[in-house]
Amino acid sequence: xxxxxxxxxxxxxxxxxxxxxxxxxxxxxxxxxxxxxxxxxxxxxxxxxxxxxxxxxxxxxxxxxxxxxxxxxxxxxxxxxxxxxxxxxxxxxxxxxxxxxxxxxxxxxxxxxxxxxxxxxxxxxxxxxxxxxxxxxxxxxxxxxxxxxxxxxxxxxxxxxxxxxxxxxxxxxxxxxxxxxxxxxxxxxxxxxxxxxxxxxxxxxxxxxxxxxxxxxxxxxxxxxxxxxxxxxxxxxxxxxxxxxxxxxxxxxxxxxxxxxxxxxxxxxxxxxxxxxxxxxxxxxxxxxxxxxxxxxxxxxxxxxxxxxxxxxxxxxxxxxxxxxxxxxxxxxxxxxxxxxxxxxxxxxxxxxxxxxxxxxxxxxxxxxxxxxxxxxxxxxxxxxxxxxxx
Numbered sequence: 538x539x540x541x542x543x544x545x546x547x548x549x550x551x552x553x554x555x556x557x558x559x560x561x562x563x564x565x566x567x568x569x570x571x572x573x574x575x576x577x578x579x580x581x582x583x584x585x586x587x588x589x590x591x592x593x594x595x596x597x598x599x600x601x602x603x604x605x606x607x608x609x610x611x612x613x614x615x616x617x618x619x620x621x622x623x624x625x626x627x628x629x630x631x632x633x634x635x636x637x638x639x640x641x642x643x644x645x646x647x648x649x650x651x652x653x654x655x656x657x658x659x660x661x662x663x664x665x666x667x668x669x670x671x672x673x674x675x676x677x678x679x680x681x682x683x684x685x686x687x688x689x690x691x692x693x694x695x696x697x698x699x700x701x702x703x704x705x706x707x708x709x710x711x712x713x714x715x716x717x718x719x720x721x722x723x724x725x726x727x728x729x730x731x732x733x734x735x736x737x738x739x740x741x742x743x744x745x746x747x748x749x750x751x752x753x754x755x756x757x758x759x760x761x762x763x764x765x766x767x768x769x770x771x772x773x774x775x776x777x778x779x780x781x782x783x784x785x786x787x788x789x790x791x792x793x794x795x796x797x798x799x800x801x802x803x804x805x806x807x808x809x810x811x812x813x814x815x816x817x818x819x820x821x822x823x824x825x826x827x828x829x830x831x832x833x834x835x836x837x838x839x840x841x842x843x844x845x846x847x848x849x850x851x852x853x854x855x856x857x858x859x860x861x862x863x864x865x866x867x868x869x870x871x872x873x874x875x876x877x878x879x880x881x882x883x884x885x886x887x888x889x890x891x892x893x894x895x896x897x898x899x900x901x902x903x904x905x906x907x908x909x910x911x912x913x914x915x916x917x918x919x920x921x922x923x924x925x926x927x928x
Contacts, residue, residue: 548895551718556734559725567726570719572656577716578884579662584704585874586664586671591701592871593672593857595694596817597679607920611811614912615819616855622751622821623851626828629747631842634829637739638836669878672857705870713891720888737893740833744897747825748904755821755911762918763802770801774910781906782899787816790906798910807917815909820858822904823868827854830893831876834886850879868901869894 559567666674682690752771760767777797781790791813798808828851835842853875858868869891876882876890894901 547714548717548892551714552721552734552892555718555721556725559722562722562726564726567722568655568657570715570722572658574716574719574723574884574888575656575659577712578887579660581709581873581887582877583662583664584701584709585877586666587701588705588870589671589857589874590675590678591694591698592867593675594679594682595691595698597676598682598691598694599817607807607810607916608814610919611814611912611916612818614915615815618751618755618819618821618908618912619824619855620851622747623824623828623854624848625751626747626825627832627844627847627851630743630829630832633743634739634833634836638736638833667878671874672853676856702867705867709870713895716888717892720885720892736833736837737896740829740893741896744826744829745900747829748822748900751821751825752904752907752911755908759801759911759914759918763914765802770911770914771907773797773800774907777910778903778907781903787902787906790902791816794906794909798913801910801914803910803913803917807920808913811913811916812909815912816906819909819912820855820868820901820905821908822901823858823898824851824854825904826894826897826901827869827872830890830897831880831882833893834882834889835880837889838886840881846879850875853879869898 678690678694681687682694753767756767756770756774759765760770774794774797777790777794780793781787794816795808795812798812799805828847831850832842854872857871857875873882873887873890876887882890
């Protein structure tokens with residue numbers, strides 16, 4: 538069988554190479570990669586508003602298709618599950634991570650004036666619009682398209698979505714390992730990499746535990762409502778979990794998720810409608826990963842963490858990540874704008890965030906997909922014996 542050298546493997550190799558080479562490469566070489574990081578970071582900032590519009594506008598418009606009550610119930614369940622997962626992740630991570638991550642670890646370096654080697658030059662790439670402007674524009678256009686059922690505009694924004702997906706898949710994602718290599722090369726050069734890798738390990742373990750906790754909560758709820766054993770239900774959905782874990786794609790796992798969801802006892806009418814929808818809008822696992830990783834990065838940088846700020850970030854995540862699962866790493870790409878505007882992330886923090894998130898991406902996707910089965914059962918329970926038509 539042919540071995541596929543995937544994105545996660547490339548990132549791991551990039552980090553290991555950076556740790557080794559950063560100890561003896563001369564500063565001019567490090568500055569070359571710093572220059573690349575500067576250019577790539579500017580290009581990423583330019584792309585963020587486009588990514589937001591491309592994901593959110595057609596995603597919201599797509600919700601206009603389907604059966605009123607069933608659509609509303611399914612959307613509410615998906616959004617509630619996503620927000621609940623994010624709030625749970627905040628309180629758990631904010632309680633546990635400070636015991637393992639020294640506040641401001643990255644600001645207490647030997648060279649506090651800056652551990653990143655300077656770029657040789659910089660090319661400004663100002664975005665076409667701000668992040669919040671892009672969000673408001675996407676909401677207005679998406680809701681408008683759903684309201685008037687504009688096929689022409691939908692087709693245009695769907696094609697724009699395809700363009701941006703290709704930009705992510707064929708430009709941004711392939712260059713990410715080089716960007717992460719450059720960031721970790723600079724960190725090794727500045728003697729900071731050991732602290733950061735220790736954070737990676739703690740965050741990784743905590744996220745995996747919370748993924749399984751949210752699945753247990755979801756299937757316990759579904760089991761109680763449907764009078765079924767939650768453990769049996771979870772065991773039934775394991776093929777969907779491992780399919781998503783291997784493919785790292787909610788969309789690719791839809792056929793297996795659909796089959797296993799029907800085996801839990803949920804009706805074919807409901808699963809055929811909700812499973813493809815949940816693959817787009819239900820992101821409890823990804824939200825746990827994003828919230829926990831961002832908290833870890835903020836602790837390392839000595840940034841104040843407050844629940845009022847984070848609750849807004851979590852609520853916005855549930856919207857901005859709509860349709861993001863169609864692209865590997867799409868959730869973190871869609872979240873970059875929020876990380877910058879709401880949490881104050883700079884270029885280095887964003888790069889760390891991407892590296893942390895992508896290391897967990899397949900597990901978050903698997904949690905999203907597996908949870909879809911529980912939500913399908915919940916929707917089926919509440920829509921049972923109700924006249925809810927799909928068209």
